[in-house]
Amino acid sequence: EGERYLRGMAAAANYAFVNRTIITHSVRETFRRVLGRDPKADLRMHMVYDVSHNIAKREEHVDPADGRRKPALVHRKGA
Numbered sequence: 001e002g003e004r005y006l007r008g009m010a011a012a013a014n015y016a017f018v019n020r021t022i023i024t025h026s027v028r029e030t031f032r033r034v035l036g037r038d039p040k041a042d043l044r045m046h047m048v049y050d051v052s053h054n055i056a057k058r059e060e061h062v063d064p065a066d067g068r069r070k071p072a073l074v075h076r077k078g079a
Contacts, residue, residue, distance in 0.1 A: 006056065013052045020050060053077070 024047065028039035039045040056075040063070050 009056060013055055016052060017050070 028045055031037070031039045031043060031045065035043070037043055054077045056073055059072055059074050060069045061072045061074075062068070
């Protein structure tokens with residue numbers, strides 16, 4: 001059940017990434033069309049930070065009980 005959730009979440013994260021990429025491209029192209037300038041070279045419209053705001057990832061963290069690094073599934077939800 002958990003693995004199915006992770007696969008579904010990964011598919012949703014991929015969809016969201018592609019959606020954000022398409023929106024970014026469309027915004028840049030609108031600036032190009034309206035202002036007649038290159039969005040990246042002239043206007044410096046570069047991607048600064050792109051992260052999913054609701055995702056779980058496999059990570060390693062130190063267990064405070066014994067000081068050893070252990071695998072963990074960390075769910076981060078930001079707004």
